[in-house]
Amino acid sequence: MKQNEKLIVIDACLLAGKIMMQSGAETYRAEDTMIRMAAACGFPNSQSYVTHTGIIFSLENLDPTQVVRINERGTNLEKIALVNDISRKITAGVIDAETGYAELKKLSKENLASPIWLQIIAASIASGCFLIMFRGIWADFLPAMLISGVGFSAFLLLHHHTKVKFFAESTASFVIGLLALLLVKNGLGHQLDIIVIASVMPLVPGLLITNAIRDLMAGHFLSGLSKGAEAFFTALAIGTGVAVVYSLFI
Known part of the structure; x- marks a missing residue:
């Protein structure tokens, strides 16, 4: 050849x-x-x-x-x-x-990703469904959808401009926690914890965690550990944003 x-x-x-x-x-x-x-x-x-x-x-x-x-x-x-x-x-x-x-x-x-508006709508609907799955009440369904949509939009916007995923995720989770707290205090939401948990679900690195475990099981320890580390820092960023809201305003 x-x-x-x-x-x-x-x-x-x-x-x-x-x-x-x-x-x-x-x-x-x-x-x-x-x-x-x-x-x-x-x-x-x-x-x-x-x-x-x-x-x-x-x-x-x-x-x-x-x-x-x-x-x-x-x-x-x-x-x-x-x-x-x-x-x-x-x-x-x-x-x-x-x-x-x-x-x-x-x-x-080729850009085969779904349009931004469709990603935001899908994240909002998914969060509303997660809220019900976590045994939330139907009165919080729409607030969870609204909060998730705003938070996910903030994540996409910040990640596009800064390219720093940790900052984008922590800021988005901060926005989610702050909006959830405001809605609950104004009587538009009821179960703060469940609303926050459901709203941050679109940010959770589910596929990354799954791939990390599968790579470790297949013997690819370096890739598995690196993916696990990225998933850990993503979870840390999400938790940090919510924890800041809780520590400052509750």
């Missing part, structure tokens, strides 16, 4: 792994996808090492090792499914590495 063809295979595997990690995939899933793609292109002995913040990949022992940095991470299950679909086509021989790489580059540039 020519050198430029090898480079296309390397770029395709690295881009597939990068998209998956940026979209919230498990570490072992990204590694398995990259190795299967390389094997389908004639490199059965490729090596892939994926962490929460970067990917190290090599086709053969004589080839130089390639490294990709993962700077942004989120949740986009649709992109993970589309990468899996492209990798399966390459593995089955339906498309070659060059065509797959072109599709992956197109996919990496």
